[in-house]
Amino acid sequence: MAASELRLCRPARTRSVAPIRRALRAFLEALAFDGAALDDITTAAGEALANAAEHAYAQETTRRRRDVELLARFDRGELSVEISDGGRFIERSPLPGRGFGLRIICAIAHQIQIETSHGTRVRMLFPGPPVKS
């Protein structure tokens, strides 16, 4: 299968999260992801998107553009999903009742990389869908 890619950039607002998440789900369905894998990848991406929308620019005082970007790429049997923003990475407090987003992502993704040098980029790797005969 040739490489497939989905790239979306939207304002980092809470109401942007669901449309991006649904677009990712449609992209995954077109790649034959289904069942638990489809749900789980969507869930992990949804958590990273929500974190960006809620926290990335929470302490911004400038008028610069505040976006969140999703880049999903399927190539040679592996899926990568990157969520990036230009703001600060804040993992929610580990107090009881808070801080589940990263825990959920780590439980689902096979690998996760978080870069915080220029904004925040969360990169998650997943295996491809099983090949159906």
Next chain:
Amino acid sequence: MNEGAIQTIRLAGELDLSRKREIRDAFALSNGARAVLLDLSEVVYADSTALTELLRFCAMAQGANIPIAILIAAPQFLRLVQYAGLATAFKVFQERDEALRYLSECAGT
């Protein structure tokens, strides 16, 4: 327990960050409730926002000695609870009858 003593709270659709305020407002104890059935069986997607609000509400109910049963049907939501490490924090049921039976047992009737 008489079903009339059970407060039922229903939410449906996608429970995510964009509905945080609505979820928090819905998760409130009514006067006279002796038990609560959180009917989330028509929720098709949930994120950690929903879990955080569930934990907040359950802690509030526990403080008032009011049992809560949570009805969840969507596999995504059920797995979310597991991934967050909250499998033992909530009383989750997939069948309404089982949830009501649990609440009745809590009331000792």
